[in-house]
């Protein structure tokens with residue numbers, strides 16, 4: 001989707017983004033229901049994904065979340081992590097049962113409170129003006145960005161913005177060291193010392209949190225920083241090894257506030273289990289949402305179903321003129337909208353959006369269509385008719401047996417409950433760790 005003006009993300013110095021690109025997947029069931037999901041993309045890097053997805057997913061039941069999770073896990077052994085696809089099955093489940101995904105996760109309708117998330121670097125004066133505008137619109141808080149060459153520049157920015165907006169405004173700040181990209185211009189690289197001094201200043205200036213002050217996988221340094229920091233540390237949006245990785249981070253005490261993005265962290269069931277463990281450890285959760293309208297929806301439903309919904313604010317990316325919600329959501333018939341810093345949860349079944357077919361036809365480029373016939377023809381060409389038939393028969397038998405077993409399981413539990421139970425058991429650490437010990 002083209003942006004109305006180039007957007008210069010603070011996290012990629014020198015880069016000008018002209019479009020919001022993502023890979024969109026549509027899963028169609030034999031009864032004709034359609035479920036959608038999307039993952040951020042640079043270009044056509046997932047072009048060949050259909051070759052992988054078709055044979056793994058076609059024929060599986062969309063209401064068999066444990067099996068879907070296992071297929072996605074099997075595909076990831078080849079290096080691609082595609083947990084985002086699982087969310088399309090939740091969209092299907094919601095549509096099949098006529099309820100929103102957050103209701104499948106046990107939550108009631110209503111609204112969530114938002115914070116405004118900035119995206120570009122600005123002078124302190126311009127930033128302060130922006131903060132005031134958001135607060136006037138009704139947002140409860142604003143997240144700043146720093147990506148200065150030196151610590152002194154970053155500290156001066158914090159101090160000046162704080163001085164200009166006053167002590168009553170809730171501010172947080174994202175250093176984006178987790179996803180440090182130096183592909184165009186060089187990007188600052190913080191070490192423990194710099195992060196520590198930055199956090200000291202942020203604490204004095206009463207910032208609500210410091211986000212991604214170190215590399216996303218610098219677990220030990222993050223834990224060390226957290227032990228000495230007086231300001232809460234936030235992060236986790238990029239930890240795409242899912243539940244096992246985030247469980248490890250909880251055990252090590254990396255963050256006070258976890259921000260898993262289900263598009264990156266392995267889909268809805270796994271991420272909901274992450275949330276459960278974060279909350280059980282008396283830590284905080286509010287997801288990263290900065291991808292596209294579909295990714296926003298996925299994280300919105302998870303946040304709506306969390307206990308944190310009552311106390312935390314959800315990220316609302318807003319960086320005019322280039323990055324505005326209407327453009328983020330340009331593939332949806334109705335963009336997500338906020339009023340006075342709150343967003344009403346959708347009441348439509350599934351993920352709660354409708355794809356705008358005209359926008360899709362105009363801007364979408366189809367990479368692949370995987371159907372049972374196409375997969376069968378390819379297998380025959382690849383392995384010969386006899387072997388293809390044999391393999392097909394073995395798989396059909398396995399699917400039929402599983403279907404009987406699943407129907408039995410579904411007499412006791414809903415598909416969503418089965419999926420969540422499977423996620424709960426998918427790491428050896430079944431119980432919530434006591435990650436708050438470090439504080």
Ligand SMILES: [Mg+2]
Pocket residue numbers: 174176211212237288
């Ligand atoms: Mg961030």
